[in-house]
Amino acid sequence: MNKNHFTIIIGIISMISIIGYVTTTSALSSNAYDKLLKKSVLSKDNGESIQKIITGPNISDDMGVNNDTILQFKMAPEFHKIEEGINTNDSIPITIASSKGKVVLVNFWTYSCINVLRTLPYLIDWDAKYSDSGLVIVGIHTPEFEFEKNAENVKSAVQRYGIKYPVLQDNAYGTWNAYENNYWPRMYLVDGQGYIRYDKIGEGDYDDTEKLIQSLLNERNTDKDVKNIDFNNNTFSYDNNNEIQNNSKNNIISFLAQPVDFSKIKTPELYFGNQSSRSALGNPQGFHLGQTINYFLPLSPSLSMSNSSIKPNTIYLEGQWKNNPDNVELQSSTGRILLSYSAKSVNMVVGVNSSDKSQSQVTVYEDNSLISNKSKGIDIGNNSKFIANEPRLYNIVNHQSYSSGNHSLLIDIKGKGFQAYVFTFG
Template identity: 30%
Template sequence: MTPEQEQADAAEQQEQQEQEQLDPAEAERLRLRAEEISANATVTDVVGINAWLNGEETSVALELAKGNIVLVDFWTYTCINCVRTLPFLTAWDEKYRDHGLVIIGIHSPEFAFEERLENVQGAIDEYDIEYLVAIDNDHVSFRTFQGARRFWPRKYLIGPTPDGSPMGVLYDHIGEGDYHETEIAIRQALEAGGRDLSNVPIGVEVEAPSRRGQPTGQTRELYMGWRRNSGRPYAGQDAYYLSSLGAVTQFVDVASSQREHNRWYLEGLWQIEEESIVHARQTDDLEDYVALIIRGRTVNLVLTAADNGQPYDVFVEIDGRWLFPNEAGAHIQWDDEGRSFIRVTENDLYRLLFLPEWSEHELKLSSNSDQFRLFAFTFGSYVGGE
């Protein structure tokens, strides 16, 4: 960037800040209007937030008092379903921000390590998120909005409703997909508020994954920790359930022919934790492993970095061999012996497989490190990508 461009950007930012600084009388008017909106609302507001990123603290009622429409998105950065929706959210933010759309991404972590602000900020930077992100580490907003049936991702479009409520849900969408329908709902809400979108074409230039021709039977999301497995079994061995939380257990894998789909299997010494399983010893020859049958095109795994900050490697095989380049996910590397592996350096979602077509395989992961900690596998079957 040239000095002239930097100077122009600085001037633009200063002008924007001056415009955003309200005089006391206007600020008081908005506060009173927001209180009135809240008192007559038919939906909760954002509550219990630990921190705000990408901007100053706000509320749905205050944004509505300013004449805006609010899109609330519940997400967490290791959820692959959430990650797939982010390009659409960032595109809508860029497209409709100046027309009265305010997006609040409420980050409600699924795992404890996702509570760290630096991890969330890293995801914000990675995915070019410029809209507000509210940190909901205690799941207060997550529970208040969604009640007993809670999902990642989930979007609520909030504004004045046709029945006269000044603050209600105009549109509610669970999971991925229906992006055109969601954008139409956004436009209708903005236009109902008097925004002129006649020169704003509908649609965003984002490659939406397609489910055309997707076979049935994709592997479900698989969790490794005790808390999830105590309610819905994902582990394929009785030894897991005969053990206890915090116990270090010697596992003996079953024969390959005995493995069931939608289960995972262990070999070697492992410790069972609340949200994860941990390789409980250092080894020399990758003799301890996790194995499972997978169906789909893409495989992702949530892992955490070593406690001492040193990288460690996890080796990845399918059907008893190392990966070919056209099967590899974004994080796969190969060593001098041609072995496929990922290098774990941070707490994140790691992309293991991106197969040429939907298929069934036996996946095996092994590491010599006693820092190898697994949280959850996720899978995809998209024709157009992940």
């Protein structure tokens, strides 16, 4: 970060503070800040995860918004070009106007993004705790990948993750554009008068977000002579998530609620396709949109990662793969994927060829052996395998702790039609 950029950022923060917003950021050195500018949110512009400065309103514990201060806030746009609703009543449309008088949490998400999925345990918890007190959570599902436009796929994800609140399908980006959004996830808190009182980009700060929810509910309920909510009534600690992990019967939610140390994730998101203007493929054959390429791994038969031609944080393929805009699709009956990475967990967004309803059997190796029970992800079954039979994010590695070095990951695939989109890490 150079001096001019730093000066601009300080100026912006000062302006935001003047109009009544509180900006929170860590006191980081330039190098540390650059490293953290990656991981808690996915940007649509460049397909990379980044950490954004978080802004929140200056809401008093016991004071509402009055006519003198309301001009600080923007009216929440209405939901636009919604194609379908899930967990909704067709006779009672979910709109900002129909929710007036309640506190609305508008959450932009897409079901295969790990940054989004790690927020779900908290959203589900808030919905259970505060819906009877006037909180309405609305998930605006704006897709990143083409398969996320399919309503049945979204419904399957809603069921898989146990989402009970309304989800609106925003395939045409109508609501996304109305809110001038560019990130997954992003949360807006809208007060009972329809004003946006909080704008949160990315993961984290769950405790602060819940306190703001409580404050807005207390503000709303004071006007209605409803007893205020206990401001300190948190179901669990957002710092360590131990209660979620130990008490949850849902293995998926337990995984998503695990603490993540972004400073220890050394491998960035790696895309197979070129929709973000770059592909992470390291094969000398390269990426050629629309072509089917016969790839070869630059390895000895022992699968040794000591080969100097293997670069960390780079994807290598073996087999015949068609180069699609946002994925590579296996055209041969078998194929392999090789990666040297540094993180605690590895996720892979996988698709299937919908035209022939194909499914693939996938075997996962790590550090030259079948992945162990201690290190396997929640989607890995017996014999270090999983079946890719629906388009979604699969957690394939989940170590108990971070390590300082790199791991080698080899994915062996049997079954034509396997589509690889992106690796993400935790």
